[in-house]
Amino acid sequence: MDLRFSAEELAFRDEVRGFIRENLPEDIRERLQLGHKVEKPDIVRWQRILNKQGWAAYNWPKEWGGAGWTPIQRMMFLEEIQTFPAPEVNPFNITMLGPVLIQFGSDEQKKRFLPRAANLDDWWCQGFSEPGAGSDLAALKTAARLDRDHYVVNGQKIWTSTAHMADWCFCLVRTNPQAAKKQEGISFLLIDMKTPGITVRPIISIDGEHHLNEVFFDDVKVPVDMRVGPENRGWDVAKFLLGNERTGIARLGKSKERVNFAKQKARDLRAHGRPLSEDPEFRRRIAALETELKSLEITQLRVLSAQKPGERRQDPLTAVLKLKGTELLQATTELAMDVAGPLAMPDWADELEALSNEPELGPVWATEATRSYLFLRAASIYGGTNEIMKNIVSKAVLGL
Numbered sequence: 001m002d003l004r005f006s007a008e009e010l011a012f013r014d015e016v017r018g019f020i021r022e023n024l025p026e027d028i029r030e031r032l033q034l035g036h037k038v039e040k041p042d043i044v045r046w047q048r049i050l051n052k053q054g055w056a057a058y059n060w061p062k063e064w065g066g067a068g069w070t071p072i073q074r075m076m077f078l079e080e081i082q083t084f085p086a087p088e089v090n091p092f093n094i095t096m097l098g099p100v101l102i103q104f105g106s107d108e109q110k111k112r113f114l115p116r117a118a119n120l121d122d123w124w125c126q127g128f129s130e131p132g133a134g135s136d137l138a139a140l141k142t143a144a145r146l147d148r149d150h151y152v153v154n155g156q157k158i159w160t161s162t163a164h165m166a167d168w169c170f171c172l173v174r175t176n177p178q179a180a181k182k183q184e185g186i187s188f189l190l191i192d193m194k195t196p197g198i199t200v201r202p203i204i205s206i207d208g209e210h211h212l213n214e215v216f217f218d219d220v221k222v223p224v225d226m227r228v229g230p231e232n233r234g235w236d237v238a239k240f241l242l243g244n245e246r247t248g249i250a251r252l253g254k255s256k257e258r259v260n261f262a263k264q265k266a267r268d269l270r271a272h273g274r275p276l277s278e279d280p281e282f283r284r285r286i287a288a289l290e291t292e293l294k295s296l297e298i299t300q301l302r303v304l305s306a307q308k309p310g311e312r313r314q315d316p317l318t319a320v321l322k323l324k325g326t327e328l329l330q331a332t333t334e335l336a337m338d339v340a341g342p343l344a345m346p347d348w349a350d351e352l353e354a355l356s357n358e359p360e361l362g363p364v365w366a367t368e369a370t371r372s373y374l375f376l377r378a379a380s381i382y383g384g385t386n387e388i389m390k391n392i393v394s395k396a397v398l399g400l
Contacts, residue, residue: 005072012073016080023049024086035365037209037372038087040123040165046087047120056089057118059244060098064110065118071304082253083260092124092162093117097170099244100188104229104237109190113168127157127171127191127215128238134159135385137172138182138235142217144173144189146224146231151175151189153197153220159382163200163213166193176232188234190226197221207374242384243318250325252297258332259289262339265365269339276339289332296324316396323389326379337373340366 005013028042050056058077060066069077081088089095098117101110116122133139142155153173163169169191179185191198197220203212229237263286266277276282303317337344343366380386394400 009072009076013076013080016077017084019053019055020080020084020086023053024084025049028087032085032087035363035368037368040162043087043090044120044123047089050089051119056120057094057098057114058089059095060102060114060118064098064102064114066098072301075300075304078251079253079256082251083257085254085257090120090123092126092166092170093120093122095244096126096241097124100170100228100237100241103240104188106225108225109228113190122167123162123165125160125163125166125169125193127160127163127169129159130156131158134381135388137238138186140172140174140186142171142173143177144175144187144222146175147221149224151187151222151224151227153189153191153217153222155217157215157217158213159203160200160213160215161211161382163193163215164202164210169193169215170228172234172238175234179232183235185232186234186238187231188228188237189222190228191217191220191222195220195222205375206377207371209371209375211375250296250300250321251329252293252300252325255289255293255325255328255332258329258336259286259293261365262286262332262336265336265339269341282339285335289328289335292324292328296321296328299324316392319384319389319392320397322383323386323393326376326383326386329379330373330376333369333373333376336369337366340369343367344370 025045028038028046031042032038047056054065055067055077057064057066058069059074060068062068067073067077078088094117098114101114101117105113113122117124127142128137128140130140130142133141140155142153142157144151144153151173153171155173157163157171160169171189171191173187173189174185175187176185193200197218199216199218201214201216202210203214205211228234263277266279266282267275269276271279271282299317300321303315303321306315343363345367384392
């Protein structure tokens, strides 16, 4: 298997780099270079620029408004976005919902939702996890009772990212509580977040930010035509979605960006009278991380090279990408925080800061590196815990 890039692929990478360099708004570029987190308006603005170019739905076929790229081109696009860095497209819209609707949705659902998802006219969130049904997703209890032309949904979801800013939610619900197996009797619904009976309650993460939420459904009416796929066959849809999520969740480009960022900052900081970049332990960590990143990149290329056009079955090696990718994402964000040393100490209690009138100890990039490190402790949990990924690898890949 030849894993070298062709001349056409290298030319494509240069085209993507040039487009990002010339079209990313300067104010967004400056904020990201200073280490500030990406805000919703930045994502919306940048995704619409990409969509005008035909690139926002990078993993969709052309007939549904996608880029129609090869798996290698999609990988290159993601890596260039992440390493620049530029805002990433909304994954709930593009990586998760889009492929699901293309594979399982009705023509009416595709025509209604896909163009709006690509242009971020609708912001989607994912209603999967519940209290007591996170890693064991099939144990979910949120119920949807059929009442003529609509379902009546009651239950609770938790850890719902961006639900507080979402227009719609794709949601797993139990439509047959008497099913012999818990994976059966589950359906996949599209729910308008403005529907009466929906309550969103914030969960503040360890980084001090509001990413996550609890979502409560109290007699929420959802039209039957908002079900994706047959009733009680939502588990098939969910498995397909999670396979796509795990392919992109490795975020190899982001890990490379963190290593490059750490190397750049280490040249400006001094330890024991010389630049930190010359410290033997720092150089050892860099070498170890870059070696593991190259190994993961080769594994990713193997997965993509083996992928057949239009293939629905997800390669179990996507579990390896998720497992190792998130471990390296955590390790590289920890490296960036360690480079900052005591400068990374955050001061996030606004009321205390106002009382003391004291600024944060370090520069923005240092405290934001700590935020990123803390938030990404969850990377080994979302999209299927790494313990579950190890089970998949042991059974489906190694045959144990």
